[in-house]
Amino acid sequence: HPRTEGSQRCISFQLSVDPRARVNSYRDYLGNSVHHFDVPGQHRQLRILSESLVEVDQPHTLPTRLHPDAWRQLDSEIAEGDYWEMLEPSHYALPTEALRGLAKEFRCERRDDPLTLLRELNSDMYSWFAYAPKSTSVDSPIDDAIKARKGVCQDFAHIMIAGLRGLGLPAAYVSGYIRTIPPPGKPRLVGADASHAWVSLWCGEAFGWLDFDPTNALMAGNDHIVIARGRDYADVSPIDGVI
Numbered sequence: 268h269p270r271t272e273g274s275q276r277c278i279s280f281q282l283s284v285d286p287r288a289r290v291n292s293y294r295d296y297l298g299n300s301v302h303h304f305d306v307p308g309q310h311r312q313l314r315i316l317s318e319s320l321v322e323v324d325q326p327h328t329l330p331t332r333l334h335p336d337a338w339r340q341l342d343s344e345i346a347e348g349d350y351w352e353m354l355e356p357s358h359y360a361l362p363t364e365a366l367r368g369l370a371k372e373f374r375c376e377r378r379d380d381p382l383t384l385l386r387e388l389n390s391d392m393y394s395w396f397a398y399a400p401k402s403t404s405v406d407s408p409i410d411d412a413i414k415a416r417k418g419v420c421q422d423f424a425h426i427m428i429a430g431l432r433g434l435g436l437p438a439a440y441v442s443g444y445i446r447t448i449p450p451p452g453k454p455r456l457v458g459a460d461a462s463h464a465w466v467s468l469w470c471g472e473a474f475g476w477l478d479f480d481p482t483n484a485l486m487a488g489n490d491h492i493v494i495a496r497g498r499d500y501a502d503v504s505p506i507d508g509v510i
Contacts, residue, residue: 268280268282268292268299268300268302268317268319268494269319269321269443269492269493269494270298270299270300270493270494270495270496272298272493273475274323274324274325274326274489275321275322275323275324275492275493276321276322276323277319277320277321278320278321278322279319279320280317280318280319280320281317281318281319282302282315282316282317283315283316283317284304284306284313284314284315284316285312285313285314285316286306286308286310286313288304288305288306289304290302290303290304291303291304297495297496297497297502298496299494299495299496299497299502299503315506319492321492323488323489323491323492324489325488325489326486326487326488326489329382329474329477329486330382332379332380332382332383333380333381333382333383334380335380337380337381337382337471338377338380338381340471341381341436341470341471342435344471344472345435345437345469350437350469352498353432353437353438353439353469353498354432354435354436354437354438355432356429356432357498357499357501357502358498358499358501359406359408359409359421359425359499359500359501360409360425360428360429360432360438360440360498360499361408361409361429362429362432362433363408363409363410363413363429365409365410365413365414366409366410366413366426366429366430366433369395369413369426369430370430370433372395373387373388373391373392373395373430374387375388375430375431375433375434376434377434381436381468381470381471382470382474382477385431385468385470385477385479386479388427388430388431388481389427389479389480389481389484389485389486390484392423392426392427392481392484393423393481393482393483393484394484395416396412396416396417396418396422396423396426397416397417398417398418398419398420398423398457398458398482399417399418399419400419401419402415402417402418402419403415403418403419403421403422405421405500405504407422409422409425409426409429412426413426419458419482420457420458420463420464420465420482421464421500423464423465423481423482424440424441424464424465424466424481424482424499425440425499425500427466427479427481428440428466428499431466431468436468436469437468437469438466438467438468438469439466439467439468439476439496439497439498440464440466440467440496440497440498440499440500440502440503441464441465441466441467441478441487441493441495441496441503442462442463442464442493442494442495442496442497442500442503442504442505443462443463443464443465443491443492443493443494443495444462444463444491444492444494445458445459445463445490445491445492446459446490446491446492447459447460449490453490456480456483456490457482457483458482458483462494462505463480463482463491464482464500465478465479465480465481465482465487465491466478466479466480466481467479467496478491478493
């Protein structure tokens with residue numbers, strides 16, 4: 268169920284389950300819509316179909332760089348807010364020796380200003396890693412992708428999140444979709460054939476949460492549809508359950 272937030276509005280949503288089942292809906296503590304059902308009867312196939320109509324505006328234009336004092340101001344705002352869950356290591360976004368080595372190579376340190384650093388890391392991730400479907404699985408640790416220098420959008424997001432949390436920046440995992448058929452004159456983005464993942468960073472009250480897509484080396488715009496936000500993939504897997 269796409270979120271309604273910022274420049275994105277979910278205009279309509281329909282969910283059908285086959286075999287038919289009563290679907291209960293609730294909103295989790297992260298603000299994501301969750302739909303829950305049970306199919307107690309015997310069945311050979313489970314089919315879940317969701318259809319949405321979503322409207323997304325162009326994001327606001329950001330400055331080229333921030334004031335040199337931006338790091339101190341950002342730290343002050345983070346200290347006064349409640350961001351601890353997006354600052355602590357999580358199930359799939361853990362600091363490792365391989366990550367620390369990569370961070371040193373990327374110069375992932377407090378330098379320049381937060382926005383400049385984020386843009387450079389977003390680009391570095393894209394240049395350093397090859398996008399290779401099926402090279403990792405949904406439960407692969409980040410070291411697998413770092414050592415192989417290839418992975419999928421989930422790996423790109425987890426690695427970038429773990430690195431930025433190490434700098435004291437609140438970083439969240441975003442699950443969603445990319446526009447499959449781009450407008451005339453625009454390239455087709457990597458990951459448009461399946462669900463996609465990217466990174467959201469808290470950049471202070473002036474900008475709020477900004478979304479970066481390291482798989483495509485760009486900031487998420489109106490080609491991206493946000494479904495859910497969490498600490499990592501474990502919070503926002505599109506389908507989760509027990510058979």
